[in-house]
Amino acid sequence: MALLETHGLTKSFGALTAVNAVSLGIEAGTLHSIIGPNGAGKTTLFNLLTGTFPPSGGRVSLAGKDITGTPAHRIAHLGLSRSFQRTNVFPAFSLLDNVWMSAFATAKSWSGLLWRRADRYPEAIERARAALADVGLADKAEQQAREISHGEQRQLELAIALAAAPRVLLLDEPAAGLSPEETRKMVALVRTLKGRYTIVLIEHKMDIIMNVSDRISVMHFGALIAEGTPAEIQRNPEVRRAYLGGMAA
């Protein structure tokens, strides 16, 4: 049974149907990519999964449990963690504090919320440091988030999601705005996470998807038009027409 499933998930904004009856199954431990041209509805799909807004129709289930319509602030506690397409960090905080926020939120207990000093939560700090180390930012832990480079901020973006110790990682274009060199590093990073987490990845850049995914789903105009292994997708004529057309396979 798939770990994360959607059944006929739909979202309409008035006359515009952004996500059209999408049914997906993400198997545990795999890296499942969702690709599609701009405006295909990928980020909207993510928003539905993470409770940014409720769906117009359909269901979402995690490990068999229906989680449709769970609001955003509860999603992290269910084990779904997300990184954003546009860098969405806490600018005035240090990197460690940025990640700590995520680690503490999903910590086993919030006791002492009002009176214990924030740096006396060893478990949260441990997880935060580990997440920073995972993305290679451990040496910059004390720097302020607004001082680091864009590439490093994308890494931080990822670290915040990791610190929640999630069951499913939802990564929305982690390589957005990165140079080719930075993109290579990001891909390597994602590859190290493969297997340790169940990952759903939205990406534009074909080479990342093809090399790293176990399965690929293709969206176009809000609907799923194809799904399969990277090899199958490359050969799929519909996909070529909709998306790959013109690009070297």
Next chain:
Amino acid sequence: MLYALMGLGLSLITGVLNIPNFAHGALFAIGAYFLVSVVGVLGNFWLGLLVAPIGVAVLGLVIEYAGIRRLYAAGHDYQLLFTFGLALILNELIIVIWGPVGISHLPPALLRGGLDLGFTFYPKYRLFVMAMAGLLVVATWLFLEKTRYGAIMRAGIENKEMVSLLGIDIHRLFTVAFALGAYLAGIAGALTAPIRGLSPGMGVDMLGIAFVVVALGGLGNLLGAIAAGLLIGIAQAVVAAYWTEASTAVIFAVMALVLLVRPQGMFGIR
């Protein structure tokens, strides 16, 4: 009706400029006091009614140009402090110039006395105010709906960047919007003067009500502000008939209740 006028002006300012204008009540009061002065000098109510609000609008122009303009990027807390300080200054200036004691001002001879409506005697002046305020609301509404500049202003409420990208001088738009809002407050004040007399505190009381109207109508929702203003005016009149002292407090209580049920106000979309 007057509440609708005040609400419209404030909604315009908060919608277009996106600042908390805590001086709006003070502008109302200045309008009333200007009227008294102008009538004192020129001896004619109608001239006063014409001139006084223009004076307030000019004041608004100056305020926007000299002060508010510098604060658009500053953040709400500083804008608040600025208009709040302004309100203090204006309120105190009123006391300095016109004295701390309330003044009463009679309506012009033409409008004194009551009109026999059949079931009750209603003061002529109040009818005039209702009509005048109604006229102004409609006129402003037409301006905003039908004229090109009005449309630009409404667009400015929705999306400032777009408007400036279209090549329209956004700063001039802001200045005009503020002046217009000030004008509406000023004329509301001028119209009120003969009804309940003037006192330095009249601005503060009106400020709270104006905010309630805008909060209920939805920020930047001009039609909503008008509707909310009318509703509140009616509600207050009704309550005042049974429980005079509580009539003002009731306005705020109603607001609290409405917002509990509909956080975006009665007609708000934001």
Next chain:
Amino acid sequence: MRAAVLILASICVLPLIVRPAIASEIWIFAIFGLGLNLLLGYTGLLSFGQSTFFGSAAYVAGYLLKYYGIGVFAALGVGVGIGAVSALLVGYLCVQRSGLYFIMLTFALNQLFYFIAYQWTSVTGGEDGMPGIPRPALFGVDLRDPLHYYVLVSAIFLLSLWLMKRIVESPLGRILQAIRENEVRAEAVGYHAPRFKLLAFVLGGAFSGAAGVLYAMLFGIVPLESIGFVFSGNVVFATLIGGSGSLYGPIIGSFVFIWLSESMSVMWARWPLLLGVAFVIVVLFFRGGVVEAWSRVWRYSKRTA
């Protein structure tokens, strides 16, 4: 450490420089500012109706002190409780909105309480306020002596400061700042923003309530202004000028504001005009100047302390 020494020193020295009553007023206003700053500086919420909680607590505690003869600690407890409860009510209505709407709502609700106080003359005395608030003895010490009362006020202030420090350094403090920095991400990471904002409101209200009770006992009267919007504006001004970015900012702000208002009020009965001018000048010319520099200096001294 350095800050603590400085504060203790000023507590000891202040009554030698100004009348103990003024000194008490400064620390009371500082407590008020601390409450506001939890909302303004840390959570990024400009609450323009703090006097609601201050005044409500003052009225209720004052009433009980006057007619039921309750003791000092009971009065403080009542004040904190009323401050917290009124903040719960107001906060509940306000945290659902943000930006301008939020500010306007806090103001409008403030006006609601103000008009209730204004009209309910049988209880609150309306425009005349509620006079005759006693200062009961505490542990046998007569608090009517201004210096004795000052000691109590300073003690409560130190307690408040310590409590606020604990709150601000706790995870809650971090969460509130995270909400200020990036509310969307804070929610995505697992914090229900409205609930935490409400919590900040209640805590801020509790501090404001304590300040209100101390104020009532200091002047022996609860004036109508203490629940009015001018009072709300004053504490915002004081907090901003002291620097909303630091824990100690409201303390500096309180010093500046009380000094300003005391010196101006003896000059001219129309001194609120000067106060308004001061607001305007600070906003137009010193914004980012005095305030930023001040908080930067404080942060630097805290880091090296």
